Amino acid sequence: MPATPDKLPQQQGSDEIRIRHLPGNTAGRDLVVGDLHGCRALLDQALDALEFNPATDRLLSVGDLVDRGPDSPACLGLLLEPWFHAVTGNHEAMLVARFLSDDRDLSARDMHQANGGSWFHGPGHVASDPDLATLLQRAAALPHLLVVGTGRERYHLVHAELPAGRNTPVVTDAEIDAGLPGVALDPLIWTRQLMSGWAPGVPRSQRGLSTTYCGHTPEPKVRRRRSHVCLDTGACFGVVNPGDGDYALSIVERTGRDCERVHRFAT
Structure with missing residues (x-):
């Protein structure tokens, strides 16, 4: 897995x-859907297989x-x-x-x-590409946390994790x-305390926190810890290096209260 910096200097603070x-x-x-990292063709194949209907269905992304x-x-x-929603x-x-910074910030x-x-x-x-400028402006305005629905049907999206530790509540x-x-x-975008490695005894759910889908920490399998569900199963590694590990694109299908099904798609 390529190294990723802990944070950008300009993202520190309040x-x-x-x-x-x-x-x-x-x-x-x-x-x-988990981290896409440029794997649009694989996503399109997955949406076709799931018979995605843009008139009624929505696609939500945990970022990257x-x-x-x-x-x-x-x-x-x-x-x-209009049917797509993402966190940064x-x-x-x-x-x-x-x-x-127009590349004036060399770091x-x-x-x-x-x-x-x-x-x-x-x-x-x-x-040279006005459409790209529009997309970058939209990317700059993405939320850090998405709250979907209310009551028992409520769930969240965040990229990395809500402030947490393996032994402390989120x-x-x-x-x-x-x-x-x-x-x-910073923890919402950069931290990997909750999903890196495995420590016995970390609960799958936490009282008071609705299901929270996240990404950022790639492993071949979906993980559930403290009400977080990590969907980064390394899709881009499987696309760039086919056959290198059990990587795939993971998509959770939600059809109502407490109804969740995980799908995996690989090249």
């Missing part, structure tokens, strides 16, 4: 956490649409679709930091380049509804 709410989907299904895989622009293009990942954060440029950003060629790329729905006062932004 950055405001953007929380967005979506109503429950009463007309169709919600599909929640871009970098490392073969088609980052096509994955960014999902941001134009650390790779969107790196890309946006580079975009907003932001080099960090993005070193983490799969070679597809993006800086200011000249944006100048935040609750009530704290999320209060705007996460006093909570730093």
Whole structure:
């Protein structure tokens, strides 16, 4: 697994956490997808197999649409679709930091380049592609946390994890509804405390926190810890290096209260 920095310097401090709410989907299904990293063709195959209906279904992403895989622009293009919703990942954060500085911030440029950003060629790329500029502006406005539905049907999306530790409780729905006062932004985008490795005794769920889908920490299998469900099963590694490990694209299909089914798609 390629190394990923812990954080960007400009993301430290008291950055405001953007929380967005979506109503429950009463007309169709919600599909929640793990880190795409440019694997648009694999996603399209998965949506066809699941008979995705854009008139009634929605696709929700835990972030990291871009970098490392073969088609980052096509994955960014999902941001134009009315049926698509996403939270920002650390790779969107790196890309946006580079975009907003017009490559004048050399550390932001080099960090993005070193983490799969070679597809993006800086200011000249944006100048030659007005559609890309629009997509980057949309990426810059993505929420850090998505709250979907209410009551027992409620669930969340975050890229990395809510502030947590293996031996300490994570935040609750009530704290999320209060705007996460006093909570730093970095854990939501960058932290890997909860999903890295395995320690016996970490509970699968936590009282007071609705199911929270996340990504960021790739392993071949979906993991459930403290009400978090990590869907990053390394799709891009399987696409770039076919046959290298049991990597796949994971999609959760939700059709109502407590009704969840996990699908895996590989090249």
